[in-house]
Amino acid sequence: MNQGLIHALLLDGRGGARELDPGQLARWQPEQGCLWLHFDYRSDRSRDWLQRHSGLDRVATAALLSEATRPRATSHGHGLLIALREVNQNPGADPEDMVALRIWIEPHRIVSTRNRPLASEDMLKQRLAQQKGPLNTDALLADLVAELIRPLADIVDELDDAIDELETRFLDNSLAEARGELLTQRRQLIQFRRYLSPQREAIARLLADKDNGWLSHEVKTSLRETQDSLHRYLENMEALRERAMALDDARANQLSEQLNKRMFVLSVITALFLPLSFMTGLLGVNLAGIPLADSPAAFGIFVLTLTLLVMGQIWYFRRRKWI
Structure with missing residues (x-):
């Protein structure tokens, strides 16, 4: 199972955690503390362990191993099934190519799976190593959700700067050559909204579900703040998308006006030379x-x-x- 297990961390309840080896993992009991298991679901060993040794039913296992996921949060048995996405921060990757994270959470254990590295998992591991991490599973969930959307602040700022630059180029009458850049910005904004809007609904569902009463008030407050931040990012992206659309319309109008001016000049020249051509042809x-x-x-x-x-x-x- 080691090849598919990314880490098995046992939280110490004081902000830190220690790594468990396979033998310690096999002997783990809830009384020892909260456990975070993180897998690469592409590994056959991960699939085998989740299906045979995790103690999860078929529904939970299928959700953790699913290739296609849409952000959601649903109660299932004594735990929660959650699927969320993070901006792709891997080298050479497009940010809008979101990375999915699948989570099963119960009072003393979190099982998560992914197929590509996540910046959020590295950040939480660093905080746990510094004794500044979450104390239990519900706090771990809240911190994980917050870290998943944290990169959006920089993404929104970058998109805003890109749109500002394109607007400046439009005022300088040099936007006609940048149509590809404008289309790229619009495509990114559309894809971000496509994947992040369901994520906002998933967090809202998580907060509204009465079956997860074991989530503490502090964790629900943190999740609500994360939801508000995500809502604000989505509103900013919608405003940027409208600006990009208006800029594209203005660019199209500018090109149409330039074409009309050229056609007018050609029409005047034609009108001037048509009688001359007639006279020279006649004589x-x-x-x-x-x-x-x-x-x-x-x-x-x-x-x-x-x-x-x-x-x-x-x-x-x-x-x-x-x-």
């Missing part, structure tokens, strides 16, 4: 009876006529305020 036919065909002043008169025609067109266009 260029090789037929008898062309006026002034034998006159040495014919070319000058023709050029003067064309000049007057163009000047007349320009005067008419200006009078109609077309140019």
Whole structure:
């Protein structure tokens, strides 16, 4: 099981924890303290231990091993089944490619699974090593949920700065080349809201569920503060999404206006040269009876006529305020 077990930590009730080896884990009893088991569910050994030795029923085991998860929180038997997501902070990964965390929590034990490293788990392990961690399982749950959404503050600030820069470029008339960046920002905001909105509902469900009365008042207060923070982040993301949409519309209007101006210039040029083309075509036919065909002043008169025609067109266009 070691290959799939990331850690087995026994909380000491004073903010610290110690690692249990397989033998100590097999002999663990709730009276010894709160236990946090964390697995990589991709491992066959993890699957085997959860199915055969965890003491969990099929529903809880299937939830911990599920590939596809949606944020949720439901009471099941004497514990809670929770699925949450964290911003992907692994090197080279897209932040919006969220990492799922599946949790089974009961009064003296937490069993969690994931398939990619989580920054929140490392942060909690560091705090436990420094004797500054949670004292029991419900406090561990509250701290874990808080750590899962903590990176959103930096993400929202980065997205806000990116939108501000794009708005500045729009004012400088240099946004046309940055359409890809704008689409990237909109895609990120849409994906964040898609995954985080259910997470807010899961935390609300966790707070409203009357079957989890063993969660302390302090833990529920902490969860409520986390829910408020998540709600605020989602509101900020919605505002950023609306700004991005307005900026995209403004960019499209700007491009349309530029295209209309170019088409107008081409239309004016066409209007000016259309009568000239008609006159030159008419007088260029090789037929008898062309006026002034034998006159040495014919070319000058023709050029003067064309000049007057163009000047007349320009005067008419200006009078109609077309140019």
